Amino acid sequence: MIDHAIITGTSDMGTKVQIKGIREGLLVTLGEGSWDELHPQLLEHLDQQAAFLQGARLALDVGSLVLKAVDLGQLTKEISDRGLALWAVVGESPTTERSTQSFGLATRIAKPAKEGSAAYADQAVLDEESAVLVRRTLRSGSSLQHPGHVVVIGDINPGAEIVAGGDVVVWGRLRGMVHAGAQGNEQAVVCALDLSPTQLRIAGTIALTPKRRGKPQPEMARLQKGQVVAEAWDPKRERL
Amino acid sequence: MSGKVITVTSGKGGVGKTTATANLGAALADFGHKVACVDGDIGLRNLDVVMGLENRIVYDLVDVVEGRCRLRQAMIRDKRLPELYLIPAAQTRDKSAVSPSDMVRLCDELRPECDYILIDSPAGIERGFRNAIAPADIVVVITNPEVSAVRDADRIIGLVEAEEKGPARLVINRIKPDMIRRGDMLAVDDIIELLAVQLIGLVPDDDSVLTSTNRGTPVVLDGKSKAGLAFRNIARRLMDEEVPFLNMEDEGGFFSRLTRFIRPGGS
Numbered sequence: 372m373i374d375h376a377i378i379t380g381t382s383d384m385g386t387k388v389q390i391k392g393i394r395e396g397l398l399v400t401l402g403e404g405s406w407d408e409l410h411p412q413l414l415e416h417l418d419q420q421a422a423f424l425q426g427a428r429l430a431l432d433v434g435s436l437v438l439k440a441v442d443l444g445q446l447t448k449e450i451s452d453r454g455l456a457l458w459a460v461v462g463e464s465p466t467t468e469r470s471t472q473s474f475g476l477a478t479r480i481a482k483p484a485k486e487g488s489a490a491y492a493d494q495a496v497l498d499e500e501s502a503v504l505v506r507r508t509l510r511s512g513s514s515l516q517h518p519g520h521v522v523v524i525g526d527i528n529p530g531a532e533i534v535a536g537g538d539v540v541v542w543g544r545l546r547g548m549v550h551a552g553a554q555g556n557e558q559a560v561v562c563a564l565d566l567s568p569t570q571l572r573i574a575g576t577i578a579l580t581p582k583r584r585g586k587p588q589p590e591m592a593r594l595q596k597g598q599v600v601a602e603a604w605d606p607k608r609e610r611l
Numbered sequence: 612m613s614g615k616v617i618t619v620t621s622g623k624g625g626v627g628k629t630t631a632t633a634n635l636g637a638a639l640a641d642f643g644h645k646v647a648c649v650d651g652d653i654g655l656r657n658l659d660v661v662m663g664l665e666n667r668i669v670y671d672l673v674d675v676v677e678g679r680c681r682l683r684q685a686m687i688r689d690k691r692l693p694e695l696y697l698i699p700a701a702q703t704r705d706k707s708a709v710s711p712s713d714m715v716r717l718c719d720e721l722r723p724e725c726d727y728i729l730i731d732s733p734a735g736i737e738r739g740f741r742n743a744i745a746p747a748d749i750v751v752v753i754t755n756p757e758v759s760a761v762r763d764a765d766r767i768i769g770l771v772e773a774e775e776k777g778p779a780r781l782v783i784n785r786i787k788p789d790m791i792r793r794g795d796m797l798a799v800d801d802i803i804e805l806l807a808v809q810l811i812g813l814v815p816d817d818d819s820v821l822t823s824t825n826r827g828t829p830v831v832l833d834g835k836s837k838a839g840l841a842f843r844n845i846a847r848r849l850m851d852e853e854v855p856f857l858n859m860e861d862e863g864g865f866f867s868r869l870t871r872f873i874r875p876g877g878s
Contacts, residue, residue: 508807510769511762528765528805546805 388416393480396428396458403434406442413446417453430459430480433467440470447474502537509533509547518554529569535559541566544587548572557594566590566601573599614647614725616718617849618747620771622763624734626755627784627814630824631842632731633661635751637829638846640695644726647686647696649717651743652733653708656700663690663827664697673701676713682720691832696725706738711745718746727849736770744771749849750779751811756786756797761805768808782812782845812845813856814838 387402387409401409417424429450438460450457459477460467468478502520509515509523511530520537531547533539538560539551545563550572552559557574565587571578573592578599592601619632629652636648650658653673659665670685675698682698689695698717701708714730721728732743744750750771754764764781771779783799790796803810817838823830830839831846844854 510772511765513769526805526807530762530766 388413390416390420390424393430396430397424398430398432398480400432401434401436404436406436406438409436410442410446414449417450417455421453424453424455426454426456428456428458430461430477431457433460433462435463436467437464438462438467438470440473443470443474447476500537508543511547527563527568538562560591560593562589562591562604564589566592571599614645614722614728615748616722616728616730616746617749617751618651618730618732618743619751619753620732620740620743620767621734621753621760622736622740622767623754623760626753626760627820628734628753629658629661629731630820630830631751631753631782631784631814631845632658632729633824634829634831634839634842635846635849636662636695636727636729637689637692638831638843639727639729639849640689640692641831641843642846642850643694644850645694645696645724646727646729647698647721647725649698649721649728649730650700651714651730651739653700653739654702654705655733656702658731659687659697659699661824661827662697662829664699665827668699671699671701672717673704673708675717676709682717691828706733706742709742711741714742715746736766740767740770744774744776747776750776751782751849752779752808753782753784754802754806755784756791756799756802758797761797761802765806768806778808780809780811781806782814783810784814785816786813787816810856811848812841814841814845815857 387404389400389402391398391400399413401413443460447457457476459480460471461478461480462468462471471478500519502522503517505515505521505523506525508525509527509531511528514532514534515521516534518536520539521533521535522540522542523533524542526543527533527541527545527547527549529546532549533547534550534553536554537552537556539549539562541563543563544565545561545568547568548570549561549568551561552574553572555574559573561571561573567580567583567587569580571580571592573594576594576597576599589604590601591604592599594600617635619628619635621628632648636646640646648658648662649672650656652658659668664687667687670680672685674680675682675685685698686696687699689697718728730743730747733739752764752767752771754760768779781803783802786799787796791798799813815837817830817836819833819836820830820838823833823836830836831842833839841857844857847854
């Protein structure tokens with residue numbers, strides 16, 4: 372169910388080149404330094420990771436570095452020689468922006484931390500036990516996907532979706548679509564202060580929310596004998 | 612003088628963007644401001660029809676952007692309100708004729724001349740929406756008390772936040788108080804709870820809107836219309852005035868209360 376890995380590569384210690392996955396492909400971030408110093412490091416990095424990068428679309432974040440048109444021209448050629456495509460260069464300097472535009476490349480990428488799954492790309496670890504914490508409301512159309520657990524402080528509005536490899540905890544109203552244990556984990560649970568999702572999935576089981584009677588209350592949904600069962604939180608009961 | 616750019620948008624079509632743009636424009640102009648209404652719906656223009664200025668169009672937005680005329684030449688002065696102008700959209704082109712940076716440039720040219728620049732956004736979230744949103748200082752999202760319109764408004768508000776245009780402001784249009792009372796329509800409180808943005812207007816459903824739209828005279832100029840008065844209140848809130856909300860439930864005292872709110876502020 373997770374349709375893209377969130378972290379696709381990390382850098383070795385000591386190098387100033389970082390590569391990570393974003394929705395549009397890969398984002399290559401350069402650290403501080405001069406172009407003469409960073410340029411060979413970047414190429415070396417690309418060569419090292421050649422097998423992993425093959426055919427990727429790259430966006431380059433050069434930070435405050437001033438990238439001249441000549442250098443960029445050379446770089447685009449070097450990148451395409453390696454079978455990769457450079458589509459965007461992001462930088463703070465107007466010179467960089469101008470040279471980028473002169474090559475017809477984008478100067479902006481969809482801002483991470485703003486919409487959907489691209490937001491969690493800078494998460495440092497990637498394994499099923501990791502969790503992301505999201506402190507905002509997910510509105511219709513936004514999608515949050517994570518191989519580990521997901522914790523949201525805010526609402527999940529109808530039309531928004533969460534797909535998690537592990538558990539999903541929502542401190543707020545859950546009214547969108549939620550899929551916990553998306554890779555088949557039947558032990559996964561979904562908790563929310565107001566559990567009224569349009570659709571709730573745990574592992575391979577799909578359930579609709581029954582009409583609520585009375586006031587919303589904190590609930591936890593999990594699989595019991597192949598059925599999704601939601602139970603109100605009870606301080607006296609022992610569980611899990 | 613640096614004008615404020617207000618973009619009126621909704622996501623879903625048919626909720627009343629164009630009507631709201633025309634009426635807010637007319638109301639702001641009636642309060643003594645210089646206002647330019649820009650039709651962002653290239654290819655499906657109708658702000659000109661609603662404002663009753665269709666037959667005066669010589670140049671349009673695309674002509675300005677492509678340099679075939681000066682901005683002034685494309686500004687059509689309203690029949691009744693001398694401080695109200697319309698920049699119509701081209702009908703024979705499509706959204707790709709204009710880019711977001713063209714819109715920013717156009718509005719920067721209008722800002723020194725006008726107090727308010729209202730942009731009527733097309734439905735959808737594609738190029739036309741991006742164009743309309745690019746120069747905005749304030750984004751007004753129009754919705755109706757129905758599930759699909761509210762869902763789209765939620766998406767739009769998210770996109771506006773992502774564009775860093777600040778929190779959107781909400782107008783709920785076509786409210787039928789008796790239907791809400793019977794529980795057949797989404798309640799205003801439920802909509803606000805879901806969308807969680809600042810509410811700046813509640814507009815009751817009113818037949819006079821349809822007749823005035825067809826006639827090409829903004830309903831705000833009709834002193835008897837409930838919807839017209841609601842639009843005037845929204846205009847005043849956009850002018851940073853504090854105006855209490857109308858009580859939608861109270862049908863009987865509704866009208867008398869409205870007139871009282873309007874008169875003292877009418878600067």
